[in-house]
């Protein structure tokens with residue numbers, strides 16, 4: 191897959207994207223591409239802009255400059271003749287339908303049962319029939335191994351179970367691109383594995399594009415086609431997992447990996 | 456004519472201007488009733504709060520019941536009760552004092568809760584710490600608990616002061632000539648309710664605006680970590 | 686006269702009080718939602734109107750509002766050629782509802798703002814429209830937060846209904862005053878009436894608690 195990185199027709203493309211919070215430049219003319227079906231992991235120190243990239247794609251954060259393309263269409267802009275105008279809500283809704291996001295803190299809807307968490311958006315947003323949404327919801331619950339929890343409320347579930355519901359909820363909307371923002375960081379260590387297993391099974395799906403932010407380096411190495419090392423709002427280094435993990439070229443990358451892989455030193 | 460001031464009905468403006476000083480007379484009474492009622496509420500509330508935290512249930516429970524009873528019954532009825540019943544027990548107060556007393560009784564239920572919540576909010580650990588330092592417990596209360604509770608209590612009490620001011624018009628039913636009562640009488644006598652009642656509304660807006668600025672000022676300027684006792 | 690002979694007229698009055706409370710609390714709840722959400726709206730007109738309503742009705746006295754609607758509004762109506770004379774019941778319910786609604790609006794605004802922004806983001810990520818996000822995600826979580834304060838406001842409203850007796854509506858307070866006038870038996874009459882209000886407040890509180898439990902039942906699941 192990695193060989194395709196520099197060919198045309200990426201499903202995601204950041205073109206000189208600038209994101210600032212006040213005077214603080216978080217993304218500094220970022221160029222970044224992801225191919226269809228590619229599984230990319232973003233690593234990097236805290237504050238380097240990893241979450242911001244995902245949040246911009248999910249339209250939770252606006253950009254200050256540059257253009258983001260999803261499926262060849264500008265995300266935050268609309269084509270107006272030859273020029274680009276700011277996107278309307280209608281355009282954003284159309285673009286959002288291609289993306290799904292899994293949050294660090296799960297963010298399940300606490301007032302809905304597990305199954306309802308999975309069916310609400312398909313019914314209300316996509317207009318799927320209730321029966322069909324429930325059927326699909328149960329299939330997804332089976333995939334994440336939670337069929338017996340369908341009628342419980344989120345607060346009755348463990349963190350790992352909640353995150354598996356979070357993944358199923360995003361999948362229920364049939365996105366082309368799945369965004370994971372540190373999906374296991376809020377979990378107790380013994381619950382990390384069950385969530386990673388679900389993500390791993392997704393990584394086997396050929397058509398699904400995945401963009402993952404994580405500190406689970408071994409996992410990233412297993413499932414990723416490409417690793418991007420972010421530093422200060424830019425990609426400092428990227429390449430196949432073997433290259434990045436065994437022979438990083440940049441001093442910054444080496445220092446970062448050393449710090450996360452042998453934290454005891 | 457009212458308070459010896461004539462009104463001028465030649466035009467609406469003239470009418471408004473001529474009754475303004477009359478309304479101000481009423482406003483003074485409103486403020487007086489507010490302040491007197493507030494102080495009664497502060498004192499009675501303190502008594503209720505103390506009874507509610509008494510060491511024995513025989514005192515605590517009735518105190519709680521009384522607080523609940525006062526809080527759940529209308530000021531108007533409490534006012535009538537005091538106005539007509541106190542004289543039967545040989546206690547005849549001027550209408551103004553009866554009114555202020557009714558305000559004080561009604562709001563003592565609220566102030567007692569403010570005291571209790573304020574004291575409880577001061578971390579329990581503080582009391583532990585003081586005990587460890589071996590301070591006598593009355594000293595703990597006046598020197599450690601109170602200075603920290605007061606900054607929390609005062610803004611909440613300030614809000615009730617504003618509420619009392621808004622309840623003063625009820626006293627007009629027992630012939631207290633506060634601002635709304637005065638405006639109503641002007642309306643009754645001239646048939647022109649619109650101008651005096653609107654002016655009272657406007658004056659109330661001005662007063663509550665000033666008061667809420669005051670409360671906000673207190674809220675932000677009182678030291679959150681406690682008052683110094685100097 | 687036996688105190689039991691007061692009970693029939695007082696119950697009649699109490700029934701009026703109950704109706705006033707129910708109608709004005711429901712209407713007030715409606716105002717609370719409309720203007721509480723209006724204050725959060727991005728539409729400057731809606732927002733400005735909501736803020737003005739809330740400030741005016743919280744900033745003045747209920748009795749001023751009641752008198753204004755009952756005595757002053759008809760005069761204003763005359764000036765602009767409209768008949769704005771309302772029967773006491775309508776003036777009473779409207780004044781009570783607008784007053785309690787203004788306090789309720791601040792409660793609604795606060796509870797909506799207290800819903801974690803992560804919930805808003807999750808709903809956006811699932812592509813909810815802003816309207817569905819409000820109805821399906823935000824409000825179901827905000828409403829249980831409002832309920833304890835709404836319970837207090839409902840009791841406040843019950844107490845406030847006593848003021849409508851001053852525009853000669855035959856509620857409990859009005860009947861009490863009538864009987865006292867007639868019998869001069871003020872101790873009995875007002876003691877009875879105080880307890881009747883207290884009883885109604887307890888029942889109302891219990892009802893609001895039930896409602897609170899109902900709208901927040903998901904919180905208690907499995908606990």
Ligand SMILES: Nc1ncnc2c1ncn2[C@@H]1O[C@H](COP(=O)(O)OP(=O)(O)OP(=O)(O)O)[C@@H](O)[C@H]1O
Nearest residue numbers: 211212214216234235236237238239240241242243
């Ligand atoms: N809403 C905001 N307002 C102001 N600054 C923000 C905001 N969101 C993020 N930032 C800042 O932007 C920078 C990048 O944030 P981002 O969340 O993308 O970092 P990250 O790489 O995901 O870090 P972490 O590993 O800690 O999650 C940080 O310095 C952060 O403080």
Ligand SMILES: [Mg+2]
Nearest residue numbers: 240241242372
């Ligand atoms: Mg992050």
